[in-house]
Amino acid sequence: MKLPDKILKATRIRDGKGFSLAKHKPDEGFGLKLKKADAKELLAQGKEQLSAMQERLYADDRWSLLLVFQAMDAAGKDSTIEHVMSGVNPQGCEVHSFKAPSAEELDHDFLWRTTCRLPQRGRIGIFNRSYYEEVLVVRVHPAFLEGQRLPPSPHDGSLWEQRFDSIRDFERHMARNGTRILKFFLHVSKDEQKRRQLERIDNPDKNWKFNARDVEERAHWDRYMAAYEDAIRETARPHAPWYVVPADDKWLMRVIVLKAIVAELQELGLTFPQVDDEAKARIAAARAALEAS
Numbered sequence: 001m002k003l004p005d006k007i008l009k010a011t012r013i014r015d016g017k018g019f020s021l022a023k024h025k026p027d028e029g030f031g032l033k034l035k036k037a038d039a040k041e042l043l044a045q046g047k048e049q050l051s052a053m054q055e056r057l058y059a060d061d062r063w064s065l066l067l068v069f070q071a072m073d074a075a076g077k078d079s080t081i082e083h084v085m086s087g088v089n090p091q092g093c094e095v096h097s098f099k100a101p102s103a104e105e106l107d108h109d110f111l112w113r114t115t116c117r118l119p120q121r122g123r124i125g126i127f128n129r130s131y132y133e134e135v136l137v138v139r140v141h142p143a144f145l146e147g148q149r150l151p152p153s154p155h156d157g158s159l160w161e162q163r164f165d166s167i168r169d170f171e172r173h174m175a176r177n178g179t180r181i182l183k184f185f186l187h188v189s190k191d192e193q194k195r196r197q198l199e200r201i202d203n204p205d206k207n208w209k210f211n212a213r214d215v216e217e218r219a220h221w222d223r224y225m226a227a228y229e230d231a232i233r234e235t236a237r238p239h240a241p242w243y244v245v246p247a248d249d250k251w252l253m254r255v256i257v258l259k260a261i262v263a264e265l266q267e268l269g270l271t272f273p274q275v276d277d278e279a280k281a282r283i284a285a286a287r288a289a290l291e292a293s
């Protein structure tokens, strides 16, 4: 079984101009009617491909891959990251989660804490939430800005326009210097979120995942969606695309994310370094020395 290319195309936003979230349904199935067994087969296949690509990424040592995950609560960020991670060599991959900023982080500009954690060449970095929170949760709750102690800006435009400018500049800079940035919005519906939150309450094994604040955040749903739409519109670019992944079906979501990562890595044209004649001669000499020892 193969995931049709049209699905990756439908979820990938390379140019945010005119982007409308209303056109992306959280329960979109693309007519696929994916069974759990099919999804598991596709995931196993995707993990194998990812593992092979990661080895090339490491050997090639020119690119790094940054995967940014953003979503409303209970959309399945953690389990998706778990699935992606299970397909890679932990030595070549790091996951960082970003929560409300610490006092030290608030003493720096808003890109500082994530910049410190960018992946090295040859590595994969995963951000569970990211600098995008600065135009999402902070936009929905502008009171967070007070803690940031920003001076009056000498520049034109709203604070949010300036932040989008900073993010676009930052991502362009990273792309020029060998970081492939993929941003995933796991798009869950308000109803499905409610169902999952109720399950967290009703199922004692899932109680630990329940957070009463998440229920409060639901009241701001429409403002969050407007903020996501704006962020995607303003920052989706060919060198830093967004993937808007339907998240009501967890299995389909995981398959799309994994396959998107594999497809993007395949486009990088990663190669194993070639061994030249001089190096071959050195290897032969070493072999002879080893045998004689």
Ligand code: ATP
Binding pocket: 073, 074, 078, 097, 098, 099, 100, 101, 128, 129, 133, 134, 137, 138, 144, 211
């Ligand atoms: P999970 O609920 O699956 O454990 P999570 O990512 O939701 O994962 P939480 O500890 O529940 O983790 O929440 C982190 C919170 O921190 C989120 O509500 C997020 O919006 C908030 N946050 C992240 N970055 C910022 C920021 N720059 N300013 C303010 N709040 C932020």
Ligand code: MG
Binding pocket: 073, 211, 214
């Ligand atoms: Mg949470």
